[in-house]
Amino acid sequence: MSTLTRRSVIRSSLGLAAAGAVARPFVANAAAKTAEVWWVQGFVKEEDSAFKKMVDDYEKASGNKIDHSLTPYAALRQKEISAMQAGVVPDMMEVADFWLAPLQSWDDRLLDVSDVVEPVKDQFVKTALPCCYYYNNVTKRRAYYLAPMKIAAVPFHIWKSLVEKGGQKISDLPNTWDAFMDFFKPVQDGLRKQGMRNVYAMGYQITANGVDPINTFNAWMIAYGGQGLVTPDGRLHTDDPKVKEACVKALVNLATPFKDGYVPPGCVNWNDADDNNAFHSKLMVMDFDGTISTEVALLSMGRKDDFDDVLTHGLPLSNDGKELPSQVALFGPVIPKGAKNVDVAKEFMKYMIQPKVLNEYLKGGLGRWALPIPEMVKSDPFWLSDDPHRKAYVEQSVIKPTIPIYEAYNPAVAQVGAEHVFMTAVFDFLNNGVAAEPAIDKAFKRAEEIFAKYPIQQA
């Protein structure tokens, strides 16, 4: 038996190091057909199963390997930002918020995937496609940086049983904006008379946290005619009196029910999931929240009766009876610059956005995300016939009029959103005694300052 000496230890260590160096090229060769993919963990386990199945199918079909990880979206966002800062990036990563893709495209940190999207783009919802088509401040032009996979709009979620218990009939629900909102007030009054002291009529988010309050303010602003706040050329129109009037009306009409006690006071400081939790606990009659994750979660928890008790409702008409466009966002994967296996990543991306593959994937996830391909939505009964929640949601996000989120037009909107400029105005009005118009003026001034940092060269 040999004796362990200092020299033998050093000799062995050097030998191991040398063996590692020799072995490394072999590993690199093996990795050439492997793509590292970071994906958002679903709200329900079925979403994750559907993704894994799609990966398995691709691996079998291509012979390539997808080394994937599933991470909750907030944590994934942190991971993605850190990775891009450090320059150690995966080959593909899913984007599940409004801000990362436009801001990173602006900074030229994402790979142009126009060659992947262009051949199939005609099949997708045209009004939503700008959500993948961002401005690059280095190349001074727009390009596709995100592959469209999941479309999301913001519907209303209503407890039918609470409406009835509050003395109203769900069939009497009006279909114009203000009347629709006012409908829930007597419901709350009726419930309070029955001793339900903590149930509120409406549960929209007017916090300065996450994307929900941005969706809320924009929907109200558009309902009052402020759609032109940001135009497709990326310009801000705070000088448009119509836009200003709409913003003031949105502020007042979001804040007044709050002041009158029809919205839970805590909603000014809710976190992203607080409204979902409160709605699931039947603490508010109506919620305005993106996707049908609320309903899908009930189904996944085995609460079928509650699932059937929820009414999913698209946007009502404007007060003058016109159809209102829903703001939609498209989510999907991007390829960060510095990715090592771009070929495999692009091939997988092409595979995923094939209509048939994408349809199966989204159906597997219980339809929480709608399929952004109108023709396939119309031809597959899963989307428009099998379930009333899904039908309402898909009609709102795919069939009826839509516009993209404003972040698609100019990444400045991402900073306006991250700073929650408009919800700060609502808060100023509610808590700091500022009148509606000066509060909006202050918000406009800040938005203008931010937009000045993101000039977009016009073609």
Place this chain on the structure above:
Amino acid sequence: MTSASAIELGRPPVQRQSLWRYWRGGLQGSEFTWAIAFVVPYIAVFLAFVIYPAAYGLWMGSNPSLYSEVFSDPIYLNTVVNTLIFLAFGVNVKLFLALLLSGFFMRPGWWTKVLLLIFVLPWAVPALPTFISIHWMLNGEWGLVNNALWILFGVDGPSWLNSRWLALGSAIFSHVWKWTPFWTVILLAGRMSIPQEIYDAAKVDGATGLRRFLYVTFPLLANLYLVLTLLATIFLLGDFNSVYFVTGGGPANSTHLLATLGVVRDMLELGKPQLGVAAVMSALPLLIPLVIILMRKLRTAEVQL
């Protein structure tokens, strides 16, 4: 050749040998090689996980234009004020309570030991679920606190997280509740290290109760208390959890601290890590003097009764 010049000639080799011996720490031959082998991993870890990240952070925040962007942020000034308030109340309330409680836990008896065990629980449980639970407990409509107020007294409690001052106060309270046990245990250890003979002598001189605390205990703990205050200030400047999970920086971004503004808003939401680092580094003018004072106090700590 004079005798002096002979000494001069002979000195350099002697000096070189002494320096070399000093550098080797008196170790001979293979002992020195083994010492190097054991130190190298530590140095590598120190370089990789302390020096490199700190230098990288400094590099990230080195562009002066970042600071003009940070200072022009409409909520930056509020954030600095919040940070100072958080420091003033968070550190002092926590340490003063810890000083008093450490005296209480010096009392003899098994029940004080049981109480101490219960008392340290908030510190022992993980921070995240604790602060998230507090966030839920403080919910104005459905939270435990206001429901308890309603059931016990029939009154509606305030919306704890809806105004800047109540929300900031809630975050400070949560921080104090969570961290007081830790500092109490340290001060308790400090008190236990004071020799009983000193108290006996003081008793002979007629010092009891408050006089004993003022003229014996506190002077002996003063240096420790000061060092703990400096340490607590440094820790609290980097505290993220108390505000992020209790108030989320809200309402309307009015309760952010420099740490949450830099990390949550600038780094993660805006996706601008450099801007986040600059926001956090704007606390350096306060942090660096604190570290220097702390180092000096640790070197010169002595007690005068």
